[in-house]
Amino acid sequence: MPPTSPDVPGRFLVSKGILRIDRFMTAAIRLGGLGIIIAVFGIFVFIVSQVLPLFRGAKVEETSAIPFAAGKAPLVFGIDEWAELPFYYEGGSEVTFVDATGAKPPQTLPLTLPGGAQVTAASYISADQLVVVGTADGQVGTFTVSYDAEFGDSGKRSIVPSVTIGEFYPVGTSGGSIRSVGYGDSGDSKVAAAVQESGGKLEVHAVLLRQKRSLMGSGKLTKEGAYDLTPLLTGAPLQLRVPRTGDSVLVTTAEGVVDYIFLGGDAPEKRQEFKPFGEGRKIGSIDLVFGDVSLVLTDDLGEMSIFSLLVPEGGEQRVFVKTKTLPNLAGPASFFARSQRNKLFLTGSGAQVSLRHSTTEQVRWEKTVGFEVKGAVIDAKCASFALLDSDGNLHRYSLDDPHPEAGWKAYFGKVWYEGATKPDYTWQSTSGTDDFEPKLSLRPLIHGTLKGTFWALFFAVPIALLAAVYTAQFLRVEVKRVVKPMMEIMASLPSVVLGFLAALWLAPIIESRVPSVFLTFAGVPLTAAVVGVAWSRLPAQHRARLRPGMEWVAFIPIMLVAAWIFWSLGPVLESWICVVRDASGNPVTDPATGRTVMDFRAWWPQATGTPFEQRNSLVVGIMMGFAVIPVIFTIAEDALSNVPASLTAASAALGASRWQTLRKVVLPIASSGIFSALMIGLGRAVGETMIVVMATGNTPVMDWNLFNGMRTLSANIATELPEAPVHSTLYRTLFLGALVLFALTFLLNTAAELLRHRLREKYKLV
C-alpha cells in the first residue's frame, strides 16, 4: 500500500477493487499460460515414457542354480512353461524331473521304448514338448513330456508331469547306431531323419509321412517313402536339421557345405548346396530360429550369419540366401535355444552366453558366465531360460525382453525380413500367423505423411494464395464481406465429413474421369490467364464498364463454361491416348461394341507400371487440399489486408498498376504472414487424419505415384491403436510414430519461425 498523504485528493487514488482485480487477472493469466506449458510438456513426457522401453536391451538375472543332473550324462533336457520342473533324459527307460524350488526330491517317470531299443541320439523340440530319439536299431521315434497344472483345495498350483510314447519309424538300416536325429511336423506331413553310422561310414536317411485330409476329417498317416539321402550329399554329414515345415532336411558336411534336400516332391531332390562362409571354412553349428525359415549358422571361428528361405529375384524356388550377419561369437556355437514367441535365440560358445534377435541382427544381452555351458533351454513364455553346466548344475535366469523386434534399425533402417527378396522399409504390424515377424519401419509412414502433405499443398497452395490475393487486393469490400466468413465456415467443416465425401463421392467420380480432372485443372487456370490478358488489351472505355474489383462477375461464367468444356473434353483425350493393350501389345476391343477399349484406369498401370487405385493420392490431395485451403486463405488474406493502405495508395499514386502494387509493395510486407499461413496449412495437412484414413487404402507404400494410396503417421495411429494391446511393442511403436510426428511438426515450425522472423525483419514497417 502506497502511503496516502492527506494532500493527494481522493480522485487521484486508485480504488482497491481495481487493484485487486488487476492482481487477480495477472495471476490467473500467468496460471493459464503455465498450465498450457505444463500440459504440453506433460504430453511430451508421457509419450517419451511410452517410447523409451523400446530402445532398452533385455534384462537378464540369474535367479538360482540347482543341482540337476550331477554325475549323469543327459542327452536332452527341457523345462515346463512355468520353469518349475525341468526334466532330463539320458537315453534309458526313464525320464527324470527335478523340482527347481528344491521342495520335492527328483522324480522319475518310466518310458517304454518299443522292443527295448537302445537310444543313441536325442533332440528336444521345445515348442511341441517333444523328445525325438534315434535308436541303435535304426529307428526314429518321439515321446512327449507334458505338464499339467493342477490346483489343489488351497488353490495352490502343482505341476503334474507325464510322459507319452509316440510313433517309431524305421529310418535307416538296422544295426547302425544313430548319431543325430531330426524331426519336423507340419501337421499334414512329417519328416523324420537321422545320421546313421553304417560300416564305418556316415549315412543320412529320412522317412516322409503324409496325412491325407478328407471331408471326413483327418485321415490316417501314411508313409510316403523312406529315402537314403547319402548319395545326394556333398560330403560326410556332420549335423542334421529338419524344419517344422516337414518337407525338407538340412545337412551340414565336413567340407563346410549346407545341403538343402527337399522332400516335398515326388522324390528327394537337392534344391541347393551352399558354402555359407566361403571356401575352406568349416561350419560350426546350424540351427533354425522360430518360424523355421531362417538358419543361424556359425563357422568354426564363431562368425555368425543368418540365411533365409526366399525366392530370389528371377528364381522360381525357395532357396537359402544370406540375409544377415551378426557379431561374432567367441567360437563355434556350442549350444542353441530358441524362443517360441519371437525371433530371439540364445547361443554362445563355451562360457559365453548371448541372447540375439534374428530380425534386427541385434545382440540383446551378452555375458560370460563362470562355467562352461553344455546346453540351454528357453521356456515357452520366453520369461526365463536355463543353462546346464558341465557339473550337471542347472542355472536359471529370469528374462525380460518385451520388445526385441524394436530398435533404430527396425524403425528407420532397411531390414531384410524373412521371405523378402531384399532389405526394405516395410510396415506390417500384424498377421494371422504366430511366427510372423512384425515389420515396423516408420519410413513408409513418414513417406506417406510427406506424400499426402505434398499433394494436398500442391492442390491447395495456389488456389488459397491466389484467392487470398484477389480477395485482399482486388475484390470490392462488399463482396469480401461475404467471401471471408464463408471461407472461415469452410475451415470448420469436420474432416470426417470431408473424408466421407472423398471416399464415397469424389473417389468414384475421379476414378472414371481422370483425364477430365487433369484437363480441367490445366485448362481453367489457362483460360483465366488468356481471358485476363485479353481483358487487359481491351481499350479503356470497354473495361470501364466493369468497376475495378467487380471483374469476377464476368469471369465466373467464363470459368464455369471453361470448366464444363474441359471436363467434357476428358473422354476425348482419353480416347486418343489411353489405348488399352493386351499381353501381346494389340489394342483390346470390346466384344459388345467392337470398339477399342479406351480407359485411363487400365491404361495407367500398363503405361507406367505403377498401380491405379480408386482411393488414391489425387483424391486425398483434393480433399485434404479442401481442408487446408480455408486455413491458408484466411491467414494469408489477413496478412495481405493488414498492409497499410497508405502504402498501396502511395504506390497507386506513383502510377503502379494493381498488380505492380501487389508485387512490389504488398507481397513483400505480407510475406511473413503468408509464410505463416503456409506453415499452418502444412501443419494441418501433416496432422490430418480422418480424410486420409477414409480416402486412401491406407497402404504403407513408398512411392510418389499420384494414383496410389499412402498411409500417414496419424492415420496409422488411428487405424492400429484399437488393435494394439497396451504396452505391447505395437502400442509403443504407435507412440513412437506420434513422437516422430511431434518432432516433424516441431522441426518444421521452428525452421518456419526462424525464416518468418527473417522475412519480418527485412520488411518490417517503421
Place this chain on the structure above:
Amino acid sequence: MPALNPAYINVQDFNFWYGPKHAIKSVSMAIPECQVTAFIGPSGCGKSTLLRNLNRMNDLVDGVRHSGDITLNGTSLYDPSVEVISLRKRVGMVFQKSNPFAKSIYENVIFSLRVAGQNKKSELDEVVERSLAGAALWDEVKDRLHESAYGLSGGQMQRLCIARAIANRPQILLMDEPCAALDPIATLKIEDLIQDLKKEFTIVIVTHNMHQATRCADRTAFFYLGELVEYDTTGVIFNTPAQDRTEAYIRGLFS
C-alpha cells in the same frame, strides 16, 4: 515558352459523395498552369477530397459517386478512354502523412521508374540524385542511399516522398498538407522547394498554415463545408477578401 494555360485544370460544377455524405458541393474553379494554388479551410471541408479527385485516387474508395466534371488540359478525367494509371503518372501526389515503402531510399525514389519498366542503372542514378537534390535531401542521404527509408527522420521521410513523387517528372504535383508533421526548419526547406518546383510543375497544395499559403501560393481557394467560398490571388484572399467567412477564417476566428 508557350502561353501558360490559365484553366489548365478546370473543375466544373463538381459534386462528390462518400456514400450519403455530400463532401464537395458544386465546386467550379480553374487552376492555372505552372503556378502554386493553395486550398485552405477548416478541417473536414473537403480540401483533401477535391485534391484526391484530381488524380482519381478516390476511385480506390468504396461507395463513392460524383457529378460534374474535371478536365485536365481540356480532357475530362472521367472520360472512359482515360487510363487511370497514366493519369496518375502525370499527376503526382504527396500525402499528408509520409508513406515511404519498406525499401531502401534509392528504391523508394525510383519506384515510379521501376513500375514504368526503367531499369538502366546510370539513368536511375541520375534520377535519384536529381530528385533528392530537388527535394533538398541529397546532401543528407547521399551516403546511405541503400539503407532502409525507415531510418530517416519524419521531415526527411516527407522530403523523400516528395523526391519520389517528382522522380518521373509529372506535370502536376498535388500536396496534401505536406508540412503538417514537420518542424519549422523542414517546413522552410519544403517551401523553398515548392518555389523551385513551380518552374516545372503545376502545384496544388492543401495547407492549414496561413503563412505558408501567403509565402508559397499564387492563388488561394477557401473552402467551407464542401463549398468553395472564395477563390482568388493569394494577395486578394489575405488582404481584401470578398466574403466575411473568408476573413473570419483568415483572422483565426474559427478553424
